[in-house]
Amino acid sequence: MSRISFLNGQFLPHENCMVHIEDRGFQFADGIYEVTLFKNGRLIDGDPHIERLFRSLREMKIEHNFTKEFITQLQLDLFAKNNMSEGTCYIQITRGMANRVPWVPKNLTPTISATVSLGKKMTEEEFEKGVSIMTHEDIRWKRCDIKSVALFASSFINQKAKDSGFDDAIFVRDGVVTEGTFANAFIVDANDTLITKAADNLILCGITRNRMIAIAKEKGIKVEERNFSVAEMLNAKEVFLTSSSLILRPATKIDGNQIGNGKAGKISRILLEEYKKFIG
Numbered sequence: 366m367s368r369i370s371f372l373n374g375q376f377l378p379h380e381n382c383m384v385h386i387e388d389r390g391f392q393f394a395d396g397i398y399e400v401t402l403f404k405n406g407r408l409i410d411g412d413p414h415i416e417r418l419f420r421s422l423r424e425m426k427i428e429h430n431f432t433k434e435f436i437t438q439l440q441l442d443l444f445a446k447n448n449m450s451e452g453t454c455y456i457q458i459t460r461g462m463a464n465r466v467p468w469v470p471k472n473l474t475p476t477i478s479a480t481v482s483l484g485k486k487m488t489e490e491e492f493e494k495g496v497s498i499m500t501h502e503d504i505r506w507k508r509c510d511i512k513s514v515a516l517f518a519s520s521f522i523n524q525k526a527k528d529s530g531f532d533d534a535i536f537v538r539d540g541v542v543t544e545g546t547f548a549n550a551f552i553v554d555a556n557d558t559l560i561t562k563a564a565d566n567l568i569l570c571g572i573t574r575n576r577m578i579a580i581a582k583e584k585g586i587k588v589e590e591r592n593f594s595v596a597e598m599l600n601a602k603e604v605f606l607t608s609s610s611l612i613l614r615p616a617t618k619i620d621g622n623q624i625g626n627g628k629a630g631k632i633s634r635i636l637l638e639e640y641k642k643f644i645g
């Protein structure tokens with residue numbers, strides 16, 4: 366059976382989901398998206414994802430009439446129609462179609478699309494080994510808090526990392542570590558304090574990030590949301606990335622330097638285990 370996806374009110378075979386060449390998403394990256402994890406018939410942190418989706422729409426002034434109930438149901442229906450009990454849902458909303466003009470036209474009908482995928486599960490060995498990271502200047506725009514589809518800078522640097530023999534990159538702006546190409550970054554210092562950049566316009570305030578912070582606090586782990594430098598990251602006991610698709614991935618080598626003992630650390634393990642309990 367072909368995958369079923371969603372486009373502008375219709376559930377269609379995936380290969381039939383076509384968008385017009387003058388869609389503003391296609392021409393200007395004038396759109397936003399969300400990626401939500403689905404497990405045991407449940408959207409994981411479904412509400413915060415939808416709240417962030419609406420925030421992104423507000424910040425980009427994309428007019429729409431979507432409701433939280435509609436977006437939730439649409440995602441659940443997609444998993445049901447694809448007979449999936451777990452996976453991820455990608456949902457995207459662009460401003461819609463208009464003749465190509467430099468300004469932002471009003472009263473357009475937004476284009477909404479969604480699709481589901483199984484995703485790749487991380488094995489215990491992959492977790493233990495962690496990933497090798499390269500630091501790179503953060504060349505993105507200064508509204509990284511919006512989950513916009515303008516991801517070329519992230520994709521470009523992610524590929525540059527791979528071409529240079531690394532798994533991924535972590536961005537650095539003015540000496541401050543911001544985040545990964547598609548994930549938030551955390552470090553654990555010598556006192557087992559968990560540190561991640563405070564949410565501002567320079568990072569995406571990750572839903573997994575927020576959940577990990579909440580779990581850490583519940584487990585009595587001290588959390589600081591503040592800037593940290595590359596030097597602090599290289600001296601950390603643990604470094605890890607979080608996102609809805611990665612969940613938690615230790616970074617055990619950065620710019621060729623071993624982090625901690627070169628394997629997944631204690632706090633990373635606790636947080637991943639507790640997160641797994643949370644998602645059931």
Ligand code: PDD
Nearest residue numbers: 400547548549569571572573574608609
């Ligand atoms: N990306 N920062 C960036 C730049 C991201 O692209 C993502 C997620 C995150 C983590 O956010 P969350 O925990 O809400 O998934 C942080 C998604 C998964 C993607 O683009 O595929």
